[in-house]
Amino acid sequence: MKRTAKEFDYSKDTEELAALAKALSHPARIIILKHLSQLDSCYTGDLVDVLPLAQATVSQHIKELKNIGLIDGEVNPPKVKYCINQKKWNKAQKLFDTIFEQDFKKFKCC
Amino acid sequence: MKRTAKEFDYSKDTEELAALAKALSHPARIIILKHLSQLDSCYTGDLVDVLPLAQATVSQHIKELKNIGLIDGEVNPPKVKYCINQKKWNKAQKLFDTIFEQDFKKFKCC
DNA sequence: ATTGTATATCGCAAATATACGATAGTTATT
DNA sequence: AATAACTATCGTATATTTGCGATATACAAT
Numbered sequence: 001m002k003r004t005a006k007e008f009d010y011s012k013d014t015e016e017l018a019a020l021a022k023a024l025s026h027p028a029r030i031i032i033l034k035h036l037s038q039l040d041s042c043y044t045g046d047l048v049d050v051l052p053l054a055q056a057t058v059s060q061h062i063k064e065l066k067n068i069g070l071i072d073g074e075v076n077p078p079k080v081k082y083c084i085n086q087k088k089w090n091k092a093q094k095l096f097d098t099i100f101e102q103d104f105k106k107f108k109c110c
Numbered sequence: 111m112k113r114t115a116k117e118f119d120y121s122k123d124t125e126e127l128a129a130l131a132k133a134l135s136h137p138a139r140i141i142i143l144k145h146l147s148q149l150d151s152c153y154t155g156d157l158v159d160v161l162p163l164a165q166a167t168v169s170q171h172i173k174e175l176k177n178i179g180l181i182d183g184e185v186n187p188p189k190v191k192y193c194i195n196q197k198k199w200n201k202a203q204k205l206f207d208t209i210f211e212q213d214f215k216k217f218k219c220c
Numbered sequence: 221a222t223t224g225t226a227t228a229t230c231g232c233a234a235a236t237a238t239a240c241g242a243t244a245g246t247t248a249t250t
Numbered sequence: 251a252a253t254a255a256c257t258a259t260c261g262t263a264t265a266t267t268t269g270c271g272a273t274a275t276a277c278a279a280t
Contacts, residue, residue: 010137018134021132021133021140024209027125037209056242056260057240062257078256079255138268155227165270166270166271169228185227187225188225224278225279230272232271233270239265243258245257250254
């Protein structure tokens with residue numbers, strides 16, 4: 001984490017894409033996102049049953065997804081409804097596209 | 111990492127997507143991939159100049175990308191040519207698509 | 221043979237991430 | 251008021267990631 005004399009900043013988009021990728025970098029969070037993106041809403045309670053993890057751990061993963069903005073939570077105890085944040089979701093889609101849309105017309109090597 | 115009594119396996123695709131996302135979860139690795147995907151080949155030497163990191167650290171990031179299979183290295187000391195592995199790249203593109211292709215026709219909440 | 225150029229690996233330190241049990245909080249139901 | 255159902259947070263242990271300097275290695279050019 002230490003910065004050397006070599007001063008440098010990554011671009012905003014690069015930072016955001018890296019952060020989004022980190023959010024997707026755990027199987028549990030992928031499952032959570034898949035569930036939420038396939039329904040119109042979802043309860044965390046269900047998710048604990050679907051995942052091989054303790055409730056506290058699932059809650060933590062949900063918190064990370066909330067922090068990055070990929071999901072919103074509507075608190076209504078004893079239940080909390082979570083949904084995909086469509087705006088952030090679309091932004092994520094766009095950012096991943098900018099990386100993967102290369103079609104390698106030019107590639108000759110390897 | 112400990113597994114409780116709650117036995118469970120994530121699907122192959124979920125595991126692979128998570129692993130690919132982890133590979134993209136650092137700005138330096140995104141920059142490396144962007145460089146490689148925009149050229150037909152690239153030398154690590156260039157990359158060290160472009161990144162705010164020591165040579166050892168860049169080499170480590172490259173190793174991670176190699177391990178996951180996103181890039182190939184053609185060893186030819188004192189230079190090593192790296193390229194995108196197109197097969198894995200296309201697989202990655204497909205896997206990310208399966209997550210993000212949702213268009214939220216059904217969404218009403220949030 | 222020595223120097224220059226470029227990369228890989230080792231060993232270590234510091235920071236993050238992952239997971240869980242225990243506990244607290246909130247509302248609905250009895 | 252007590253219980254049930256469900257989630258969040260705290261504290262803690264362990265594992266992984268990140269970063270760097272030092273060193274080893276390989277070839278090209280002098």
